[in-house]
Amino acid sequence: MGATGLAVPDAEAQVLRRPLPDKLVVLTFDDAVVSHATYVAPLLRKYGFGATFFVCEFREPAFVDKTKYMSWAQIRQLHRRGFEIGNHTLTHKHVNRMSREQLTAELDSVETRCQAYHIPRPVTFAYPGYDTAPTATTLLPARGYQLARAGGSRAYDPTTDHPLLIPSFSTSGTNKQQVLDALQQAREGRIVVLTVHGVPDLAHDWVTTPPALFEEYLRYLHEQHYKVIALRDIARYVNVAEAQRTIQPRYENLK
Template identity: 40%
Template sequence: LTFDDCNKSDRAFVAGVLRKHGFGATFYVTEGLGFLRNKENYVTWEEIVELDRMGFEIGNHTRTHPHMPGLSPGEMRKELLHIEKRCKEHGIQKPTTFCYPGFGHSLSCVRELQRLNYLFARRGVGPEFKDGGRGGRGPAYDPGVDHPLLVPTTGYAGPDWKMKDLMWAVDQAREGRIAVLCYHGVPAREHPWVNCNPEDFRKHMDYLGEKNCTVISMSDLSLFVDPRKGPEDPYAPIRARMKREK
C-alpha cells in the first residue's frame, strides 16, 4: 500500500485510518510539485517525521518530481541523494524503496537505483495496461518473474478507478502474486485526476480488512521476497507480458 507526493491528507486523514486497521504503508516523499510553497495541500517535514514515528515507511520520490528517463545518471543520483539527506536531517532512516515520478522509468534509472542499493521500486500500470491518467488497473507483482526495481502498480486511485477495480486488484493477489496499490491525495486537492474521496478510501480499507488482506509497506516486501533476485534483463518480464497480450 503506497501513497505518493506528500499530500496533506497523508498525516491529517490517511494515517489514522491505516492505524485503525493495523495496516502498513509507504509514503513516498518529494520536495517537488507544491511541497515547498503550499503547506495547505502538502505535509511538512515535521508531519513526515510523525508518519515515520507511527511506524510507516518513508520512501524516496525524488527532490523535484522530474521525468526520470530524461535525466543523466548523475542528475538522477542528485535527485535521490537529496531526499536521503533530508531524511537523515530529520532522523528518518535512509529510504530503501523508490517510486518513479509520473510512473516514468528506464534501464538507466534501474541501474542507478542498484548503485544506490535500493531494494524495491514501484512503477505504474503500463505498458501492459493502458493508462488514461485518471486511475486504472495494472499487473500484479510476480516476485518470481518481475524485477524488484520495476514492481508494477496493480491499481491506482482516481476518478476512473472504482470499488470494483479495487476488488479486481485484490483478486489478483494469488498464486504468489502481490497486489500493489497506489493512492495520492485523499483528497488530492491540486491533482483531481488522481483524487480519492475520503469516504471511498474508508470503504477501500474496510474491504481490505474484511478480506483479511496482509497490508504492508514496500520495504516489508523483503519479508516475503528476496530483493537481490531478479531477471538479468529487468525489462524482459514486461516484454513477455506485452507479447502474451497481443
C-alpha cells in the first residue's frame, strides 16, 4: 500500500523499498561555509535532525579564508557527529562546463581529501549552480554515487525523478513563505529536499539564510513532527539501483 492507502503499482513497487511516509524532508547544506560547523550542526543535534553537507573548496573568496569556510578538520567533525559529507566538486565548477576527465578530477580531489581525514567516500553529489549534464549522470554511478541533488523548486517523486537528478527548494532571507509552502508538499509519495547555503553566508551573501529564520524552520519541522534526514537516507526507502536503471533522466526544470 502507498502513503495514501492505495495499492502501489508494480513499477512503483520495484523502485520503492517501502511506502514513503508523509512529512519526509531532506536537509542539505552547500559550500563548506564555516557557519555549518559553528551554528548549524549544534542546532541540528539539538533537534535530532539528519543532514548532508556538500563540500567544496571555493577559489573566490579563497577556501583558505577560515572566517568564511570550514577547515577539513571541522568537516571531519561533522562526520563524527553523524552527518553525511557529500561531494560538490572541488572548485564548485559547473558540470556542464567540464569534460568527463575534468569532472573525474574534481570528484577525485574531494574523495582524496575525505580519505585523508577518515571521512567515508561520498555517495551523494550536489550540482554546483544546479547545472546538470549527461556527463555527470553517466560518470557518477560508475564512481559509486547513488543520489545527486539539483534545484528546480519542486518536490522529489522517487517513482518519476531519476535519483541522480533530485529536485530541491532553496532557502534565503526573502522566501520564507515559499519554503513553508514547499514543506506542505511532503506527502502522497513526495519528499521535500531543501538546499541551504550559509547561516549566515559571509562568502556569498546573496544566498545567505539568516540564523533566526533558519532556527524558525527547525522549530517548525520539530513542532509539526517532520522526519528530517540526510540525502543518503533516501536509500532506506528507494531502491536506488532499480531507479537508476528504469527511470529516464530528465534534465529540464532543475535550475
